[in-house]
Amino acid sequence: MYQLTTSTSIIRLTDNACIPPDPANRDYREYLEWVDAGNTPEPAPEPPAPLDPVELTPVEKLAASSLTIEELKQLLGLN
């Protein structure tokens, strides 16, 4: 049993080894024989959804900007 990847490599599911598409590689030749025998590899896995970015709190955003409250007030003309 094999599984395709998003690249040209093949995953051998019995041991999860990654096989390159090199005709000199015995594992790849065995894969081709397996396909020639009428078998079909499993498709490449669907890429998972990207993780949501971490939502910072207002205090964390202020800390990340290195501004003090007084400096922020000054910038906004609130003094």
Added chain:
Amino acid sequence: MSQTTAQLVSEINGGSISGTRNRIINGAMAADQRNAGASQTFTAAAALAYSVDRWYGYSTGANVTGQRIQGATVGQFYYRFTGAASVTAIGFGQRIEQLNSAELASTTATLSVDLANSLLTSVTWTAFYANTADTFGTLASPTRTQIATGTFTVTSTVTRCSTNISVPAAATTGIEIVFTVGAQTSGTWTIGNVQLEPGTVATPFERRSYGLELALCQRYYLSYGDFHIGMNGNTNAQGDGAFPVQMRASPTLSYTDTSGVANQVSIWSGTFNSSTFTNGGFAASTLRVVLDASTSFSSGTSSWLRAYNVKLSAEL
């Protein structure tokens, strides 16, 4: 120069007493990158399984175990199978690539081996050549042609056995040597110091340095150890390294995370964490692991990854 001297020089330069005359790699069973001396189970009727470097084994009828064992002195080893009930056959062989055996075609070669068996009294040897270059097929569907076969009479004491083999002109595509026994239903079968050399004389086993022998083995199999992979943003990572010797072909790659889970890597972010990232591809002339850009490694964190137990195989 007399004829005798000319013959002697010929022998020294390319004949039976020349250096690196043994076409078998790891004939002394010293290199064992896969198991480091630990026992290995050969599953009955399964595909051939590589064991000590360059050597494969198989069994029929029942599973057997095999293991590199210490010889008489430090640095000397044998390979030993332990029989089991219902075993009908055990095989142990090596495939020699074309580049290292083609010059034996149309000559007489000599096969020598140390053998012992605590149950059986004969060991069969068989020589083959590949039908196409370096392609011997599988146990179930071999693509090889038999050159010759014969039997060695063995006892429970390790004994040196040898035979001449007339290598045909067509055998320029790689040679395979296989030793087999029948119903090893108990007891042990011991093999060591295998040598295939040009000429008709069985010379003493050529003992090469361990470093040289290991380098010869690493053309076919490499236990790389741990491997660092740099991240490029949150979704892309790549690691590159160099092989100690050029491998025979683009190798099959396997690795684990820190927990030993195959085909996963670990992320460094204060502690090692298991991840679920699938290998996205690699090149083979140098070690390259590329992890697919379709997966996020972490959120907003620059980090690095580590693959453990990296192993590469370019066996025949």
